[in-house]
Amino acid sequence: SQQGEEDPQALSIQEGENATMNCSYKTSINNLQWYRQNSGRGLVHLILIRSNEREKHSGRLRVTLDTSKKSSSLLITASRAADTASYFCATASGGSYIPTFGRGTSLIVHP
């Protein structure tokens, strides 16, 4: 079974708008990562946030982590058509070298 569950499953926005995706998980984690996958290709690592961190930024990406609610959000600001992809959260719990992936959010950014 998958640890992280992304919400919404699909998101369609216009270029320039912000996109927010959420990830909820069930058990305590050591860290949470976000990945992007362009259609039919490999996943690309975007950002890692550790359980003792609350917010991280990377360019137009902002990730928050609320361990009390067991949730994380990924915000993409000023979206571009090139941001069209699926976004996955992956959680790592104690003793696991392998992160567990959710089902992903499919983001479409219309030019």
Add this chain to the structure above:
Amino acid sequence: KAGVTQTPRYLIKTRGQQVTLSCSPISGHRSVSWYQQTPGQGLQFLFEYFSETQRNKGNFPGRFSGRQFSNSRSEMNVSTLELGDSALYLCASSFGIRDGDTQYFGPGTRLTVL
């Protein structure tokens, strides 16, 4: 530094055949993981190899097997192929020395079983 490479990129097989997929990790990475991705099941973990030993295993039948060589390159084998094995097979490498290490993915092998 070169990324993770997978060969072949595309493969068409028929039911009952077997297939071997190859993955070359990033230099210095000792952990190689394999994932199966399908529209219905999403991204599912197959197994992970670290220093030539299978360290973690997902919930797949014994028809799915793998190995890792001393240079960290890995192969995955699927025997007696079924239609449901049609999927994108992704390989990822990492240092594999602490919890939730960042996984670096290859482009995948698209397997179609007819």
